[in-house]
Amino acid sequence: MALLQIDNLTVEFETATGWFKAVDGVSLSVQNGEVLAIVGESGSGKSVAMLAVMGLLPWTAKITADRMLFEGRDIQKISPAERRKLIGKDIAMIFQEPIASLNPCFTVGFQIEEVLRVHLGLDRQARRARAIELFKQVGLPNPEERLGSFPHQMSGGQCQRVMIAIAIACNPKLLIADEPTTALDVTIQKQILDLIMSLQAKNGMGLIMITHDMGVVAETADRVVVQYKGRKMEEADVLSLFENPKSNYTKALLAALPENATGDRLTTVSAFFDGTPEPAQGTGLGANA
Amino acid sequence: MTDNTMLEVRDIKRDYELSGGLFKPKKIIHAVKGISFKLERGKTLAIVGESGCGKSTLARMITFIDEPTAGDLLIDGKKVDTRPGRLTHEMRQKVQIVFQNPYGSLNPRQKIGDVLGEPLAINTDISAEERRHRANEMLKKVGLGPEHYNRYPHMFSGGQRQRIAIARALMLNPKLLVLDEPVSALDLSVQAQVLNLLADLQDEFNLTYVFISHDLSVVRYIADEVMVMYFGEAVEYGTRDEVFSDPKHEYTRTLFAATPRADVETIRQRIAKKKAMAEA
Amino acid sequence: MADTIIDKAPAAVSTAAMRRQMLKEFWFYFSENRGAVIGLFVFLALVVIAVFAPIIAPHSPFEQYRDAVLVPPIWTEGGRAGYLLGTDPVGRDILSRLIYGAQYSLFIGVFVTTLSLVGGILVGLIAGYFRGWVDTVIMRLMDIILAFPSLLLALVLVAILGPSLTNGMIAIALTLQPHFVRLTRAAVMAEKTRDYVTAARLAGAGPLRLMFRTILPNCTAPLIVQATLSFSNAILDAAALGFLGMGAQPPAPEWGTMLAEAREFILRAWWVVTFPGLAILITVLAINLMGDGLRDALDPKLKRS
Numbered sequence: 001m002a003l004l005q006i007d008n009l010t011v012e013f014e015t016a017t018g019w020f021k022a023v024d025g026v027s028l029s030v031q032n033g034e035v036l037a038i039v040g041e042s043g044s045g046k047s048v049a050m051l052a053v054m055g056l057l058p059w060t061a062k063i064t065a066d067r068m069l070f071e072g073r074d075i076q077k078i079s080p081a082e083r084r085k086l087i088g089k090d091i092a093m094i095f096q097e098p099i100a101s102l103n104p105c106f107t108v109g110f111q112i113e114e115v116l117r118v119h120l121g122l123d124r125q126a127r128r129a130r131a132i133e134l135f136k137q138v139g140l141p142n143p144e145e146r147l148g149s150f151p152h153q154m155s156g157g158q159c160q161r162v163m164i165a166i167a168i169a170c171n172p173k174l175l176i177a178d179e180p181t182t183a184l185d186v187t188i189q190k191q192i193l194d195l196i197m198s199l200q201a202k203n204g205m206g207l208i209m210i211t212h213d214m215g216v217v218a219e220t221a222d223r224v225v226v227q228y229k230g231r232k233m234e235e236a237d238v239l240s241l242f243e244n245p246k247s248n249y250t251k252a253l254l255a256a257l258p259e260n261a262t263g264d265r266l267t268t269v270s271a272f273f274d275g276t277p278e279p280a281q282g283t284g285l286g287a288n289a
Numbered sequence: 290m291t292d293n294t295m296l297e298v299r300d301i302k303r304d305y306e307l308s309g310g311l312f313k314p315k316k317i318i319h320a321v322k323g324i325s326f327k328l329e330r331g332k333t334l335a336i337v338g339e340s341g342c343g344k345s346t347l348a349r350m351i352t353f354i355d356e357p358t359a360g361d362l363l364i365d366g367k368k369v370d371t372r373p374g375r376l377t378h379e380m381r382q383k384v385q386i387v388f389q390n391p392y393g394s395l396n397p398r399q400k401i402g403d404v405l406g407e408p409l410a411i412n413t414d415i416s417a418e419e420r421r422h423r424a425n426e427m428l429k430k431v432g433l434g435p436e437h438y439n440r441y442p443h444m445f446s447g448g449q450r451q452r453i454a455i456a457r458a459l460m461l462n463p464k465l466l467v468l469d470e471p472v473s474a475l476d477l478s479v480q481a482q483v484l485n486l487l488a489d490l491q492d493e494f495n496l497t498y499v500f501i502s503h504d505l506s507v508v509r510y511i512a513d514e515v516m517v518m519y520f521g522e523a524v525e526y527g528t529r530d531e532v533f534s535d536p537k538h539e540y541t542r543t544l545f546a547a548t549p550r551a552d553v554e555t556i557r558q559r560i561a562k563k564k565a566m567a568e569a
Numbered sequence: 570m571a572d573t574i575i576d577k578a579p580a581a582v583s584t585a586a587m588r589r590q591m592l593k594e595f596w597f598y599f600s601e602n603r604g605a606v607i608g609l610f611v612f613l614a615l616v617v618i619a620v621f622a623p624i625i626a627p628h629s630p631f632e633q634y635r636d637a638v639l640v641p642p643i644w645t646e647g648g649r650a651g652y653l654l655g656t657d658p659v660g661r662d663i664l665s666r667l668i669y670g671a672q673y674s675l676f677i678g679v680f681v682t683t684l685s686l687v688g689g690i691l692v693g694l695i696a697g698y699f700r701g702w703v704d705t706v707i708m709r710l711m712d713i714i715l716a717f718p719s720l721l722l723a724l725v726l727v728a729i730l731g732p733s734l735t736n737g738m739i740a741i742a743l744t745l746q747p748h749f750v751r752l753t754r755a756a757v758m759a760e761k762t763r764d765y766v767t768a769a770r771l772a773g774a775g776p777l778r779l780m781f782r783t784i785l786p787n788c789t790a791p792l793i794v795q796a797t798l799s800f801s802n803a804i805l806d807a808a809a810l811g812f813l814g815m816g817a818q819p820p821a822p823e824w825g826t827m828l829a830e831a832r833e834f835i836l837r838a839w840w841v842v843t844f845p846g847l848a849i850l851i852t853v854l855a856i857n858l859m860g861d862g863l864r865d866a867l868d869p870k871l872k873r874s
Contacts, residue, residue, distance in 0.1 A: 016597035041476035042447075185339035186503060190547035201566070212476065215506075215549025218556050239560060242553050256481035257551055258510035265485050266510070269478035354767055381773055394764035398786035408772035440587070457768065 002029040003174055003206040004053070004091075007066040011045070011052050014060060022048045022061075024230040030174065030206040035197075037209045037221035037238070039253075045230040046210050050176050054087055071173070089119040092167035096179040098159035102151040108162045109147025112169060119170045134165040138195060157188035161195065168199055174206040181216065193220060214257055218242060226250050248273045294366065295330040295497040296351070296465055301360030303346050320346040322521040323360070328514070330464075331491065333498040335512035335529075337505065337544070343521040344501050348469045351499060352386040364465065378412055385458035389470035391450035395442040401428070401453055402438040408460045423460070430493075431456045431486060448479030452486065459490065467499045472507060484511060505548045509533055517541050598866035605862020611855035619671040627651065628662035630669040630822040635660055639838050655840040657831060663840065666822035667848050673823040674804045674852060677738055681803035682796050684742035689749020690792065694780050696750065697757030708754070711747035719744040720809055727815040734807075734823070737816040741806045745799045752795055756788035790867040797860035801853040808849050824849050 011023040023045040030036045040046040052063045053075070068076050070091065075083060095101045103111060112134065113127040122130060128147070135143030138161040151159055160180060167175055177196060181189035197220060200207045209220050217224055217238065224241045226234040226249065234247040245251045252272035254260060260267075300323045307316040321343040328334045338344045349355040351362065353369070353376055362369045369380055388394040395404060405424035409415050415423070425435045431452040442450055451471060458466055468487070472480040484507065490496060502508050508515060508529075515532040517525035517540065524538040536542050600606055618625060628634075634656065641647050642655045654663040696707040714722065719741075726740035760766060761784060769783045810816030811825025819826055824845045831841035 016594040041478060186505070187339065187543055187547045189549075193549075201563075213549065214477070214551040218551040219549045219559065239553065239556050242551070242556055253477055254551075256478050258481070258484065258504075258506045259551065261510050265488060266481040268481050268485065352771060354771065378773060381771070386768070386771060388764040388768070390764060394768055396765040396769070396783060396787065399783075407769065407774070411773040411778070444587075454768075457772075461772070 001072055002069070003032050003034075003071060004208075005029040005067065005069040006049070006053065007068075009049055009052060009063070009065040009068065011048050011057065012062040014062075019062075021230050023052065026225075026227070026230070026232050028225050028232070028235070030208055032173070032206055033200075033204045035200060035207045035209060035220055035222045037211060037217045037224045038227060039211055039214065039217050039224060040227035041212055043229060044227040046227050047178050049227075050093070050178065050208060050210060054091065054093055054176070055083055056093075085119070088115060089170040090172055091174045091176065092170070092172040093176040093178065094160070094163045094167050094180050096182050098156050098163050098183065099151055101163055102159055104151050107148050107150055108154070108159075109149075112147075112162070112166050115166050115169045130169070131165075134169055135162075137168070137199070138162070138165045139191075140165070155188075156184055157192065160184065160188075160192050164192075164195060164199070168203065168205075171203060172205055174208070175200065176208045176210070178210045179212070180209075182211070182213070189216075196220075214253065226253070293330050294327050295332075295364070296328040296499070297361075297363040297366075298324060298326050298351070299361040299363070300325050301347070301350060301362065302358045303343070303350060303355065304358045319521050321350070321357075324516075324518075324523050325360075326514075326516060326523070326526060328497060328499065330497055331495045332513040333491070333500055333511055334514045334516060335500045335502055335508040336516045336518060337502060337508055338518035339503060339544075341520075342518040344518050345469060347518070348386065348467050348499065348501050351465075352384050352467050353381065354386075382412060382461040383463055384465045384467065385461065385463040386467040386469060387451070387454050387458050387471045390474050391447050391454055392474075394454050395450055397442055399442070400438070401440055401442070401445075404442075404453060404457055405460055408457065412461060424456075427456045427460060430459075430490070432482075446479070447475050448483060451475060451479075451483050455483075455486065455490070459494070462494075463496075465497045465499070467501070469501045470503070471500075473502065473504060480507070487511070505545065517544065595866050599862045602858075602862040602865050604858040605865070608855040608858030608860075608862065611851065612859055615671055615852060615855070616675065618668055619675045622668050622672055626662075626665040626668040627653070628665040630661065630666045631820055632662075633660045634662075639834070639841070641838070642840050654844050655838070657827070657841050658834055658838075663827075663844055666827060667824070667844060669822040670824045670827065670845070670848065671852075673734075673817060673821065674807070674849075677734075677741075677807040678800040678803050678856075681738050681742045681745065681807070682800045684739070685746040685749055685799060686792065686796055688742070689746045690753050690785070692746075693750040693753025694757055694785065697754035698761065698776065698780050698784070700758075704754070707750065711750050714744065714747045717744075720806060723806060723810060724813065724815060727810065732815045732818065734817040734821070737807060737810045738803075741803050741810070744806070745802060748795055748799065749792065752791050753788060756791060757784055760784045760787050793867060794860055794864045797856055797863055801856040801860070804856075805849065805853055 006029065007027045009023055009026045010021060012019045012021050014020075026045070026049055028036065028038075038046045038049070048057070051057050052061070053068060055075075057063065065076065068074060070086065075086065078086070102108065109131060112131045116122050116127045116130055131147060132143045135146055140146050140158060140161050151162075154162070175196075180196065181192050184192060193216065196207070209216065211217060221238045223237050224235070225232055226241070226247065228249050233249045234241070234245065236246065241250065242254065245254060249272075252267075252269040255267035255272060256269055258266060301321060302319070302323050303321040305318045305320055307318060324347060326334065336344045336347065346355065350357045350371075353371055356371050356373065362371060364380065364383055370376065399407075402421065402424055405427055406417075406420040409420045409423065421438070425438060428434060428437055433449065433452055433456075437445075442453070445453065455471075471487070472483050475483060487498070488511070491498060498511075500508070500511055512529045515525070515527065515529050516523050517532070517538065519538075519540045525532055525536060525541045532541065533545075536545060628651075637649060637652060637656050638660045639658055640649050640652050640656045643650065643653050648655065652662050652664070654667070656662055657666070692707055696704040722744050723737070723740040726743065727736050730736035730740065766779060766783055769779060774783060807816050807823070808825030808828070811823045812829045814829060817823035817826045819830055827845040828842055831838075831845075834841050
């Protein structure tokens with residue numbers, strides 16, 4: 001049984017010019033302990049799909065799916081209260097803007113202890129001990145002192161470490177990382193990616209890595225879903241995606257990487273891809289599932 | 290050699306004063322701590338560094354947006370008087386900038402035609418018709434068309450906006466273009482197009498580029514010379530091949546090691562490692 | 570180097586079609602707010618009434634019918650056919666006076682709003698653009714004005730200038746102006762740091778061009794919203810001044826003045842105060858609702874996308 005299985009998910013928004021399909025019939029699944037990368041450019045609907053799973057979209061979004069199973073339970077059908085219990089505990093998420101994701105009015109210690117209180121019901125002492133342990137796990141120096149810091153007193157990398165600590169506080173089974181390193185510098189990105197990957201390996205949780213960066217995909221993923229304009233273009237394990245991409249869109253993306261430049265001009269996407277969001281023939285749906 | 294130097298920077302510095310509160314003493318932050326380089330006509334210098342290293346401050350000094358605290362700027366062999374009000378129109382026209390964020394660098398209430406025509410309207414007495422003609426020519430050069438002349442910026446995608454920003458920078462026929470992270474806000478596929486456009490324009494107008502970036506793969510592709518900045522200092526400076534094949538400074542090596550690689554070999558190694566870990 | 574498909578251009582459209590599209594989008598967001606649409610229609614009706622007052626009104630607003638003093642509204646006992654909403658203590662038709670009063674109210678709104686808007690934008694632009702001591706002086710001055718209750722300040726000013734509608738309007742404009750100064754200044758300060766302003770500066774634009782051509786057009790949305798709210802404020806304040814005898818002078822059919830004139834008949838003849846009061850209430854409410862809708866449509870932060 002897959003940890004998370006989504007069949008035929010569609011998310012629509014109403015705009016001045018009619019309904020806009022941000023996600024159009026996407027199916028995907030993640031196994032326990034697997035790293036799935038969802039890669040796509042802006043407007044590909046890669047974040048929206050996961051926000052729909054988390055129930056974090058505004059009420060104006062119309063979400064339809066044949067099935068949205070987490071550990072065999074359909075999260076479309078459970079009550080809001082049950083869903084709240086699930087989210088933040090069994091499914092956790094980290095976001096792109098670490099500083100903006102933390103409440104500037106409270107210390108980071110308060111914010112992590114709040115999660116521990118709500119989801120695990122620990123008493124004050126246990127909460128503090130667990131928070132310090134978590135801060136140690138994510139590599140924050142002087143965890144005891146750090147608990148009393150406010151988000152604005154910390155750097156972006158440190159804030160992202162706090163966000164990760166909050167996300168893994170309840171030992172989630174699935175971690176969704178939405179562009180976790182895009183706002184960070186390269187050297188910090190490396191540290192954060194290493195941290196996420198080591199935590200993933202140690203806790204054996206499923207990980208969905210949403211990113212636009214092919215480098216990040218190459219460094220982290222087991223399996224990759226490529227999205228374009230709300231549609232899934234390709235799904236493959238990471239090695240075959242880079243070695244032998246099936247869809248023209250993936251080919252185009254890889255060719256556009258500056259490190260793959262041949263001659264003195266880059267290959268542009270148009271050389272391979274005509275812009276129709278149709279998946280390539282023979283793309284194995286759920287090849288690994 | 291000397292007569293072919295487009296831009297020379299001599300020991301340029303920039304300090305910011307933070308006015309501490311009532312009881313705190315004033316704090317001086319050295320954003321750029323004495324940087325020197327020479328750049329030949331038609332070449333590209335890439336300045337690499339992470340946020341807060343002073344690369345954008347340097348870019349703003351080269352384009353006369355900020356005044357240097359100390360040091361000299363020589364453009365086309367002539368020393369530039371950067372004090373406010375002393376800058377000549379002629380100098381201003383020689384250097385232009387393209388900003389990182391194409392969504393913030395175009396006036397939302399200005400039609401594209403006016404965006405492109407504005408520099409001409411301010412600096413020259415060319416007729417409105419001629420301005421229109423030149424704006425249309427420039428639109429064609431950056432891969433857009435005359436049909437875009439009457440549109441507003443919000444009707445364009447990020448890549449198209451960056452093309453427009455490039456077109457605007459080129460309207461006054463500058464010789465030096467400072468590109469402050471021009472592709473880092475763009476999608477991968479669009480990034481390739483804009484980089485190609487920049488290369489084409491450099492060939493056509495013999496432009497000199499100062500290319501600010503944090504993305505090493507882009508720098509490797511576009512630069513002739515590379516400077517790595519770290520806390521306001523240039524820790525590494527040399528030709529592209531020198532810097533990439535034999536980095537001298539510790540920080541440069543850290544930077545290279547941290548850059549994610551998207552090639553099959555790396556993936557193979559990683560998967561092999563993971564398997565070994567799982568079996569162990 | 571042609572555009573590729575990913576970087577696709579929007580289909581070619583003419584300027585007129587574009588404007589229609591923008592208008593359509595505006596209406597989409599505006600009409601989401603039902604109260605705003607109702608407010609808009611009430612306001613439009615008010616404009617029509619004001620413009621065509623001489624045609625619509627059944628009587629002259631000044632004509633005193635000696636045989637019909639304090640006639641109650643038509644549907645109550647003792648009502649008379651010719652006087653739909655009854656007459657006032659000197660026998661003038663209330664409906665006609667209310668209809669002509671709409672002219673006053675709209676004129677007050679337009680005049681006061683324009684005056685405070687123009688003044689506020691100018692002062693705010695200067696404060697926000699130049700900062701430093703200019704900004705400090707201006708803002709402290711505005712703080713002082715804001716520290717007074719607006720009606721009290723208006724009263725003081727009218728007392729100095731002499732009671733008349735024009736002086737009342739100038740006084741109200743002055744008390745409303747600091748809001749525009751603050752809004753403009755905040756917007757200018759936010760916009761000034763944007764890259765497009767730097768780009769215009771690099772193109773050689775001088776301070777005046779930067780202020781009026783580059784920055785100001787991007788600050789209009791909050792100003793429009795504030796202007797509608799000031800419009801209703803102006804009407805309300807003018808009515809209050811009129812009620813206190815410091816605004817429009819009798820026999821002008823201004824709504825506040827009408828209330829004041831009828832004060833002593835409140836207990837005997839409810840209609841002489843109720844209808845002018847209702848007119849003020851409905852107008853102010855309609856304009857405020859409209860302002861709310863405008864905010865929804867113009868403020869990008871509130872837009873859902």
